[in-house]
Amino acid sequence: MKPLLKPAAAPYVLISPFLLLFLVFGLFPIVFSFVLMFHVWDPVKGLNSMEFVGLENLQFAMEDPLVWTSLGNTLWMALASGLPQHLVAIPLAYLINEKLGRWRNAAMGAYFLPYITSTVAIAIMFSTLFSTDYGMVNAALSELAQWPLLNAVLPDKNIDWLGSPEAVKPVVSAVVFWRYLGFNVILYVAAMQSIPRELYEAARMDGAKSWQQFWFITLPQLKPIMFFGVTLTVIGGLQLFEEPFILTGGKGGPEYAGMTTAMYMYRTAFDFNDFGLASAISWMLFVIILVMTVLTNKAFKSKEGQT
Amino acid sequence: MSAPTSDHKSSLGPLGWLFIVTGALLMLGPFYFMFVFATQPRTEIFSVPPPLFFGDHFLENMQILMGKIPFWKNLGWSLYVGLMSTGLTLLFCSMAGFAFAVYEFRYKKALFALVMGTMLVPSFLGMIPTFLIMDALNWIDQPRALYLPGAAPAMGIFLMRQYITSAIPKELIEAARMDNCGEFRIYWSVVVPLLGPAFGTLGLIAFIASWNNFIGPLVVMRSPEMYTFPLALRSVQSPVDTEWGALMAGSAIAVIPLLIIFIFSSRRLIEGLTAGAVRG
Numbered sequence: 190m191k192p193l194l195k196p197a198a199a200p201y202v203l204i205s206p207f208l209l210l211f212l213v214f215g216l217f218p219i220v221f222s223f224v225l226m227f228h229v230w231d232p233v234k235g236l237n238s239m240e241f242v243g244l245e246n247l248q249f250a251m252e253d254p255l256v257w258t259s260l261g262n263t264l265w266m267a268l269a270s271g272l273p274q275h276l277v278a279i280p281l282a283y284l285i286n287e288k289l290g291r292w293r294n295a296a297m298g299a300y301f302l303p304y305i306t307s308t309v310a311i312a313i314m315f316s317t318l319f320s321t322d323y324g325m326v327n328a329a330l331s332e333l334a335q336w337p338l339l340n341a342v343l344p345d346k347n348i349d350w351l352g353s354p355e356a357v358k359p360v361v362s363a364v365v366f367w368r369y370l371g372f373n374v375i376l377y378v379a380a381m382q383s384i385p386r387e388l389y390e391a392a393r394m395d396g397a398k399s400w401q402q403f404w405f406i407t408l409p410q411l412k413p414i415m416f417f418g419v420t421l422t423v424i425g426g427l428q429l430f431e432e433p434f435i436l437t438g439g440k441g442g443p444e445y446a447g448m449t450t451a452m453y454m455y456r457t458a459f460d461f462n463d464f465g466l467a468s469a470i471s472w473m474l475f476v477i478i479l480v481m482t483v484l485t486n487k488a489f490k491s492k493e494g495q496t
Numbered sequence: 497m498s499a500p501t502s503d504h505k506s507s508l509g510p511l512g513w514l515f516i517v518t519g520a521l522l523m524l525g526p527f528y529f530m531f532v533f534a535t536q537p538r539t540e541i542f543s544v545p546p547p548l549f550f551g552d553h554f555l556e557n558m559q560i561l562m563g564k565i566p567f568w569k570n571l572g573w574s575l576y577v578g579l580m581s582t583g584l585t586l587l588f589c590s591m592a593g594f595a596f597a598v599y600e601f602r603y604k605k606a607l608f609a610l611v612m613g614t615m616l617v618p619s620f621l622g623m624i625p626t627f628l629i630m631d632a633l634n635w636i637d638q639p640r641a642l643y644l645p646g647a648a649p650a651m652g653i654f655l656m657r658q659y660i661t662s663a664i665p666k667e668l669i670e671a672a673r674m675d676n677c678g679e680f681r682i683y684w685s686v687v688v689p690l691l692g693p694a695f696g697t698l699g700l701i702a703f704i705a706s707w708n709n710f711i712g713p714l715v716v717m718r719s720p721e722m723y724t725f726p727l728a729l730r731s732v733q734s735p736v737d738t739e740w741g742a743l744m745a746g747s748a749i750a751v752i753p754l755l756i757i758f759i760f761s762s763r764r765l766i767e768g769l770t771a772g773a774v775r776g
Binding site for chain 1: 508520523533542546596601604611619622623644673680710744748750762763766
């Protein structure tokens, strides 16, 4: 029997499902969204009513105060949730990897679990914990406020976590931090295991203490994975959508204080039916992500030049 | 990830233990209270002090939930989409991974760069046109709108290529060719049966991603009958009068399959997810 597939053609046939899906659901939507950015139309009348308006959408987006509010919120929350992820994950990974012995895997599992669970379930859970009148967080705070010393710093009233513009961003950031910390811990533990043990042996011979080993060996050796991890955090943080969407009931919270740019794009398209403007916003966000990624790259490169 | 065992390593001090244990409790606490609240009546959840232990109202909460959403349908669609997505991902990724691992062909480098490049494009960019395409194809409220578009993820192709390169000897494929085996049969009868461990890892990742997917169904599923489970859960949340006990029961049900998967395969899962290192 003659084989159906010749060796020369085989690889192309095998790759074709990927290629087909990429062209239809990957490349085409992006080109289409680029075209959309320059058009307005009535979605009810279909694509035939599309009208070219040039840069009008982009200009409108630039002048829309809510776009800037949402960008400010996004940067705020990306930073407040992202920076602690790494500042906590690195020492934590060091403790887990170097000192925990047989409890290592259990600890890694505990920290990793939030990363794989359903965002909706988590956000709903946190809505109850942060609920104003009877939420667990406020209950714990008012309990603590009865202790001496603590009563001076803690508020004597329940905080309206999800209903006040000041508190929404910190709550969302805390949830995002909680969710992704474990991913970074695992990333750093894996990287620490690839650091040659001889470096530590030699340092110990020279009498280096534990924190000196961490500072002079572990940290410098982690630089490549830090670059990788921080880049992922930046890209992920700027695309923040699900956590603020569910915690603020899809509307952005009081005074839009919890509305991210990705959320505003979604609302512009599906709540306000303006697909052209929404496309313009998404391209603005894309450019910002690109710039931030390049800046991250630069920051790591320049540090490398110094050492 | 094997633990480097060395005798003269300093052990963790009390402060270090406090740090790690407090952290772990903060990580696991919300899950504990999710299950506690799922078993408490609504009046108890918001009492002072809040309930710290399990109650006996789980079935009542489930009944309330089932009265609010087409529970079994929503759960069924989540499962169906998850299984279809997993099956297709395994098929397409192993095909492409096999091609990149075994063959030399024109444009191989460029095509592989294309595969990896698709990871760099943020998904929100395609969200609006994807909805319009699905609308034009009449795929709104169709499960295939959820499992088809992402069925050949770059991370999966990468994982498969790595595994086939390292675990399947070239001689085996050469020998099969000597026996006049066609290329498709080499893939299907020689290589696929050896991919078990890689299928396990990628399958878990694909299923979890599909089970947790929120934005996808939010955009393409319009009628509550067709909602996947997370979307249905969200629809129960109302600004006026939310049934928190029912919501907690639903949340627990959304999380239980993931907990089971995690308990039985945490190491493989962690390795796979960090190897691909793609989030969201």
